[in-house]
Amino acid sequence: MLCCLLVCISSQAFAQVEDSLSTTSQKPTKVKFKPFTYFRVGTDITKWVADIAQQKYFTFEVQADATFRKNLYLATELGYANSKVQNEVLAFDANNIFLSFGVDKTILHKEQESDFDNAFIGIRYGMSLVNRSAANYVIQDPVWGNTSGTIVARNFFAHWLELNAGFRLEVKKNIFAGWNVRFRTFINPDNFKQLPPAYLAGYGRADKNTAMGYNFYILYGFGKR
Amino acid sequence: MVGKLMNVYRSLHHGIQMLCLVLICSLLACKQTATCYEPQNVALRGGFYYYDVDQKLTDTLLENAVLIFGEGNNYFQQLKQNNRFSFPLSQSKDTVSFVFQADSSSTASDQLDTLQLSYNRELTFISTACGFQHFFQLQGITYSKHVIDSVIIFTPAITNDINKQHLQIVLKD
Numbered sequence: 001m002l003c004c005l006l007v008c009i010s011s012q013a014f015a016q017v018e019d020s021l022s023t024t025s026q027k028p029t030k031v032k033f034k035p036f037t038y039f040r041v042g043t044d045i046t047k048w049v050a051d052i053a054q055q056k057y058f059t060f061e062v063q064a065d066a067t068f069r070k071n072l073y074l075a076t077e078l079g080y081a082n083s084k085v086q087n088e089v090l091a092f093d094a095n096n097i098f099l100s101f102g103v104d105k106t107i108l109h110k111e112q113e114s115d116f117d118n119a120f121i122g123i124r125y126g127m128s129l130v131n132r133s134a135a136n137y138v139i140q141d142p143v144w145g146n147t148s149g150t151i152v153a154r155n156f157f158a159h160w161l162e163l164n165a166g167f168r169l170e171v172k173k174n175i176f177a178g179w180n181v182r183f184r185t186f187i188n189p190d191n192f193k194q195l196p197p198a199y200l201a202g203y204g205r206a207d208k209n210t211a212m213g214y215n216f217y218i219l220y221g222f223g224k225r
Numbered sequence: 226m227v228g229k230l231m232n233v234y235r236s237l238h239h240g241i242q243m244l245c246l247v248l249i250c251s252l253l254a255c256k257q258t259a260t261c262y263e264p265q266n267v268a269l270r271g272g273f274y275y276y277d278v279d280q281k282l283t284d285t286l287l288e289n290a291v292l293i294f295g296e297g298n299n300y301f302q303q304l305k306q307n308n309r310f311s312f313p314l315s316q317s318k319d320t321v322s323f324v325f326q327a328d329s330s331s332t333a334s335d336q337l338d339t340l341q342l343s344y345n346r347e348l349t350f351i352s353t354a355c356g357f358q359h360f361f362q363l364q365g366i367t368y369s370k371h372v373i374d375s376v377i378i379f380t381p382a383i384t385n386d387i388n389k390q391h392l393q394i395v396l397k398d
Binding site for chain 1: 259261294295296300312313314315316317318321348350352353354355356357358359
């Protein structure tokens with residue numbers, strides 16, 4: 001089997017040498033890749049499901065990417081979330097907007113230049129402005145009596161790094177569906193040591209220094225393929 | 226092309242399966258955040274001792290003693306064949322008083338000692354589900370000396386670490 005493969009490869013190689021010898025006068029026509037010719041924009045539908053399934057937070061996320069190099073896309077995501085912590089001992093709201101940008105590299109061989117079905121791995125830098133309301137707390141103490149108080153509201157900046165991997169499929173012309181999984185870690189976790197929001201758009205549960213996430217995007221593509 | 230498309234569809238199918246799994250996990254994770262798992266019991270812990278003939282501190286079992294504490298002194302902790310005690314400090318005041326009764330069957334004044342602890346409070350965030358607790362830093366203690374010989378502040382910092390002893394109450398022999 002291996003011998004057959006070697007024979008095939010070598011015969012193809014010889015054929016290519018012969019071709020190049022017979023056409024030495026002709027310059028090879030190399031197609032130059034033009035960046036920013038095809039774009040995709042879409043939204044994460046898992047967030048819609050999450051919004052319906054629970055009452056603790058509302059969020060939406062959109063994504064856009066553009067061809068940049070062969071096998072490389074520039075990608076950006078932005079989104080918003082508001083969340084609520086309300087239990088016997090603590091009550092506060094938080095909202096945030098986020099922007100992340102980075103690159104996705106496709107890892108499967110393209111059969112045609114217009115073929116956009118592919119698996120990818122990517123990296124992102126994410127940043128967010130977080131607005132937390134004043135927090136009311138109660139310390140329950142049956143022995144000496146309950147105590148309550150308020151922690152003042154706070155606005156702060158958060159940023160994180162993210163690795164992702166996933167798959168995208170063109171289900172109809174210019175309509176894409178795809179999933180990915182994400183691993184994120186805060187660059188400034190100290191901001192979340194006290195009163196972390198129940199949900200941080202672009203990141204997930206903010207009470208953890210590292211978070212796993214997922215997306216299921218529906219995207220629309222446009223531009224020159 | 227057909228082979229690749231099959232792979233693509235397989236991958237997407239696996240993706241949907243994984244997505245369902247992750248959705249279930251995340252819904253379960255959401256439920257877990259409502260339950261407080263972190264230790265919340267920030268209590269003063271202490272033990273009873275006496276000085277032996279060599280003036281070494283030795284722990285002693287109490288036959289039938291009582292500690293009285295709480296708002297209005299309405300909490301009791303019976304110490305029968307025991308030499309350890311613990312109770313919470315007030316989350317809203319910087320001093321608490323408690324009473325040590327050496328013999329639960331006797332309310333004679335020479336069997337009672339009153340102790341007053343003073344401390345600083347530090348508001349500490351535990352978690353979203355558990356909220357806040359005060360941690361304490363013991364500043365001093367005053368006490369009567371009917372049955373108590375002396376009191377030693379052994380560890381001034383009181384946190385939710387249950388392995389620390391903060392007070393050593395030395396009884397008269």
